[in-house]
Amino acid sequence: MAELAVSDADDRRVLALSGRLDAGTIRDLWQRATHAVREAAAKRIVVDARAVDYCDGAGIALLVDLLRQRPRGEVAIENLQPRFDALLRQFDPERLAQDLDPEPRRRSSIEEIGAIAAGIARDSREQIAFVGEATLALAQVVRHPSSVRWKDVWRICERVGADAVPIVALISFLVGVILAFQSAIPMKRFGAEIFVADLIGLAMLRELAPLMTAILLAGRSGAAFAAEIGTMKVNEEVNALTTMGLDPVRFLVTTRILAALLMTPLLTLLADLVSLLGGALTMQSFSIPFVTFRHEVESIVDFSDFMAGFVKSFVFAVVIAGVGCLRGLQTAAGASAVGDSATRAVVSGIILLVVVDGIFAVVYFFLDI
Secondary structure, three states: OEEEEEEEEOOEEEEEEEEEEOOOOHHHHHHHHHHHHHHOOOOEEEEEEEEEEEEOHHHHHHHHHHHHOOOOOOEEEEOOOHHHHHHHOOOOHHHHOOOOOOOOOOOOHHHHHHHHHHHHHHHHHHHHHHHHHHHHHHHHHHHOHHHOOHHHHHHHHHHHOHHHHHHHHHHHHHHHHHHHHHHHHHHHOOOOOOHHHHHHHHHHHHHHHHHHHHHHHHHHHHHHHHHHHHHHHHOOHHHHHHHOOOOHHHHHHHHHHHHHHHHHHHHHHHHHHHHHHHHHHHHHOOOOOHHHHHHHHHHHOOHHHHHHHHHHHHHHHHHHHHHHHHHHHOOOOOOOHHHHHHHHHHHHHHHHHHHHHHHHHHHHHHHOO
C-alpha cells in the first residue's frame, strides 16, 4: 500500500509519501498529490519520501510529474533512498515539459513550390548523369562484348521475357477481343463489320501492342529492377562493388538494359499476333471468316505500319530498364525505401512511356509514316 499525508508548515507544504510506489498503488495517490500541489499555489512543496520502501518506474513517474508542476526549485524531493534517487536523477523534468518530438514547421506555399522545383531539378540532373554513364557503359559493351556477364543477361532475359509471356499474351488477346467486339457493334448498323479488321490491325501494330507491352513490363520488370538494386543499395552491396573497383552501372545496369532490349521487341511481336488472333476470333461471331479477316488486315497494314510500332519497342525497353535501375540506385535508407523505389519506377516509367509514345506520334506525323 502507498499512503500520502499532507501538512502545512509556515511557507511550505509537506507531502509525506510512504509504502510501495508501484503501478498498482499510485493511481488514486497520484491524483491527490497533484491536487495538493496545485492547491498550495503560494507555498514551496516538499515531498518527503523517507518512508518509501519500494519505488519502480511508475513511482518515479509520479515524482517526476510532481517536479514538473512548478518551476525548478519550488518542488523538492527529500529523503529518498539512494537506489531510488539514482533512478529519479535520470530524468530532467524541465526537458520532459517540452515537446520532444514537435511537428515540423508547416512551410508556406512558396517554400513548397521551391522544394518541389529543387527536387525536380535534382532528379533531372541525376537522370542526365545516369544517361551519360549508361551510354558509356553500353558503348563499352559494343567495343568489348566479352566484358558482359552474359550468364546474368540470359537469366534476366528469362525473367523479363519468358516469364512475362503468359500475362502479355492474355492481356493482348483480351484487348483484341474487346476492341473488335466494341467496334463491330456500331459498325454493324452500316454493314461495315469488315473494317474492324483495319481498325485492329492499325491500332494494335502501330500503337497499342508496343505501348501495352511496355506498360506491363514497366509494372512487372521495371519494379523488379528497382527493388533488386534498391535492396542491394540498402544492404551496402552497391557500395561494396564500388570499393572493389567495379562500376555499378556497368555491373548491374547494362545487363538489365541488354535483357530488356532483347526481350521487349519479341514480346511486342507476340502481342501483335495474339491481339490479331483475338480480333479474328471475335469477328467469327459477326460472320467474318478468318481468311477474310486476314486478307483485310494484309490489305490495310503495310511494312511501315509494322515497323512504326516495332521500332518503339526498342526505345521503350531502354526507358523501362533505365528508369527501373535509376530508381534502384537512388534508394535511400529505411524500411520503406525499397517499396518507394519500386513505386517511383513504375509511375515515372509509365509517364515516360506515354511521353515517348507522344513524341513518336509527332515524328511519324511529320515523316508521313
